[in-house]
Amino acid sequence: MVMGRPPFGTRIHGEVEGDRQSVRDEVQAIVRAVPAGRVVTYGWISRRMAGRISPLAVGWMLHRCPDDVPWQRVVNASGRCSTDRLGDMPQGLQRAMLEGEGVEFREDGSIELERWMWQPV
DNA sequence: ATTCTGACATCCA
DNA sequence: ATGGATGCCAGAA
Numbered sequence: 001m002v003m004g005r006p007p008f009g010t011r012i013h014g015e016v017e018g019d020r021q022s023v024r025d026e027v028q029a030i031v032r033a034v035p036a037g038r039v040v041t042y043g044w045i046s047r048r049m050a051g052r053i054s055p056l057a058v059g060w061m062l063h064r065c066p067d068d069v070p071w072q073r074v075v076n077a078s079g080r081c082s083t084d085r086l087g088d089m090p091q092g093l094q095r096a097m098l099e100g101e102g103v104e105f106r107e108d109g110s111i112e113l114e115r116w117m118w119q120p121v
Numbered sequence: 122a123t124t125c126t127g128a129c130a131t132c133c134a
Numbered sequence: 135a136t137g138g139a140t141g142c143c144a145g146a147a
Contacts, residue, residue: 054128
């Protein structure tokens with residue numbers, strides 16, 4: 001009865017051959033592929049990698065990443081900028097960067113994902 | 122809205 | 135090293 005089954009997160013550890021390094025590289029490659037003026041979500045990246053990494057872990061990997069990785073194009077499932085809760089980052093920086101790329105925000109500060117989510121062919 | 126749970130890379134003691 | 139807490143999440147109750 002109960003319990004929701006884990007939608008994501010097949011373990012990285014265990015018999016899986018991909019080490020954390022390669023997984024990290026893959027995450028960064030995906031983010032780098034997102035064009036300016038578009039966004040994706042943590043969960044989307046997780047799903048795209050067949051659950052080999054959890055959405056939360058995606059965020060962790062983006063915490064410290066090379067300068068050529070457009071981390072600002074990754075938002076949460078509600079279309080909000082999670083970085084504003086970090087404290088070690090200027091409030092509104094992510095939003096400002098996205099607006100600079102043409103992304104528009106609603107009154108409540110969220111992004112309409114249906115419209116701005118990147119849909120790769 | 123709020124709370125809990127699953128998942129996991131990092132951090133810190 | 136190693137156990138527990140924390141965190142750029144997401145989904146279910």
